[in-house]
Amino acid sequence: MTAIPDTAQPRLAAKARLKWDEVRQKHLLLFPEGLLVLNPTAQAVLERCDGRHAIAEITKTLSDQYQTDVSGDVQELLSKLAERGLVVLNATA
Amino acid sequence: MLPPRPYSLLCELTYRCPLQCPYCSNPVDFARHTEELRTEEWERVLTEAAALGVVQVHFSGGEPLLRPDLPAIVTRARALDLYSNLSTGGTLLTATLARALREAGLDSLQVSFQDADAANSDRLAGGAPSFAKKMQAARFAKAAGLSLTVNVVLHRQNLDRIEAIIVLAEELGAERLELANTQYNGWAFKNRASLLPTRAQVEHAATVAEAARQRLRGKMEILYVLPDYFESFPKPCLNGWGRVFLTVTADGTALPCQTAREIRGLRFENVRSRALDELWFESEAFCKFRGTDWLPEPCRSCDRREIDFGGCRCQAFLVTGDATVTDPVCSLSPHHDLIERAVGENTTADCPAELIYRNISESLRLGASVT
Numbered sequence: 001m002t003a004i005p006d007t008a009q010p011r012l013a014a015k016a017r018l019k020w021d022e023v024r025q026k027h028l029l030l031f032p033e034g035l036l037v038l039n040p041t042a043q044a045v046l047e048r049c050d051g052r053h054a055i056a057e058i059t060k061t062l063s064d065q066y067q068t069d070v071s072g073d074v075q076e077l078l079s080k081l082a083e084r085g086l087v088v089l090n091a092t093a
Numbered sequence: 094m095l096p097p098r099p100y101s102l103l104c105e106l107t108y109r110c111p112l113q114c115p116y117c118s119n120p121v122d123f124a125r126h127t128e129e130l131r132t133e134e135w136e137r138v139l140t141e142a143a144a145l146g147v148v149q150v151h152f153s154g155g156e157p158l159l160r161p162d163l164p165a166i167v168t169r170a171r172a173l174d175l176y177s178n179l180s181t182g183g184t185l186l187t188a189t190l191a192r193a194l195r196e197a198g199l200d201s202l203q204v205s206f207q208d209a210d211a212a213n214s215d216r217l218a219g220g221a222p223s224f225a226k227k228m229q230a231a232r233f234a235k236a237a238g239l240s241l242t243v244n245v246v247l248h249r250q251n252l253d254r255i256e257a258i259i260v261l262a263e264e265l266g267a268e269r270l271e272l273a274n275t276q277y278n279g280w281a282f283k284n285r286a287s288l289l290p291t292r293a294q295v296e297h298a299a300t301v302a303e304a305a306r307q308r309l310r311g312k313m314e315i316l317y318v319l320p321d322y323f324e325s326f327p328k329p330c331l332n333g334w335g336r337v338f339l340t341v342t343a344d345g346t347a348l349p350c351q352t353a354r355e356i357r358g359l360r361f362e363n364v365r366s367r368a369l370d371e372l373w374f375e376s377e378a379f380c381k382f383r384g385t386d387w388l389p390e391p392c393r394s395c396d397r398r399e400i401d402f403g404g405c406r407c408q409a410f411l412v413t414g415d416a417t418v419t420d421p422v423c424s425l426s427p428h429h430d431l432i433e434r435a436v437g438e439n440t441t442a443d444c445p446a447e448l449i450y451r452n453i454s455e456s457l458r459l460g461a462s463v464t
Binding site for chain 1: 098100144145146148149174176178200201203238240242268269271310311312313314
């Protein structure tokens, strides 16, 4: 797994959709032929993946909010999803 | 405790199809089930499915593009916030229809190819030439902004072109490539002697697919499903019977699995006569093999019982004549010799190439012989 630069501005791929599952009371990420059930941190990261926020910014916001360093979690989640083509990274120069 | 709720619904909108693939997943006797659900019945099924917990819906057939109401049905799925996938043979897709489906809210489109070689693809699909139209359909889907999956069912008569198949999907800009080895149920079981690959073919393809998966990581997702005849343990079919998946057929029959209809002795009910949640939670067909309480030996005392749930019920029935026994592809099954014999007879890629095509006359002929 390769580390993603902190300056990259991730966005959800067009084929991926976030959904609040009312029946199960869970956040989901839906994509062709599959889905992931998201924990609250993953959900918080992905709803900020709009192509405008840099990873560093997302990490800082959530670390402040949870009062713990979430940078490892953010890196792991985004690199896994980028590998599957579910998150697109707009690297800025 | 209530059983888990389904995540995924397969809607087989019609059994009609211009193609005649000899491994079609429709039941062999499909031609006897001609009364298709109407638009408003499909809309009701989708509404009930969403309330039951379904979040993904797959529209397939037959050829789902034969339904002129497809955009209306997709619109309803989108209004219910369902993620929608369409599996098509592609021959009927136009640029206009692709855009209409995208505007209706379709998320993803899957085009089947029978081979990367045009002549062989046409031969395997039967009927009128289809390869060129499939190529066009894939381009229409991309141009309309749909996520594109290329699906190729693999077997002895196309496995040796695995490299070309991967190149084809890359050139079409597919985001996903499903390399699905034939599952020997239904039509494929009838054609097993002509389709079952050699072990060398399967192993070569696995190596090529894995290398491509590494090379294309982040660009095109590649799924290579190993054929279970060549494995030691069965697949966790459907991730467990009546646990995640649900199928509603063209004529409204609710099935735990799209090929379950061929299991004789199981009673399947119709969405026309009962609500979907009742069918899921209460009907005999869904309860019969749900969970692990029903498991026979050697599954019952096996530590893999929560991994594969005894394997595929359809395969158990087709190979042994008894749907309640361990999937015979399992090396621990007392019937495993039936699988070993089929694989053992199959040492050369030079085939009997004759195929029974999936069409109405064959369906009526073969369907009559099973009743």
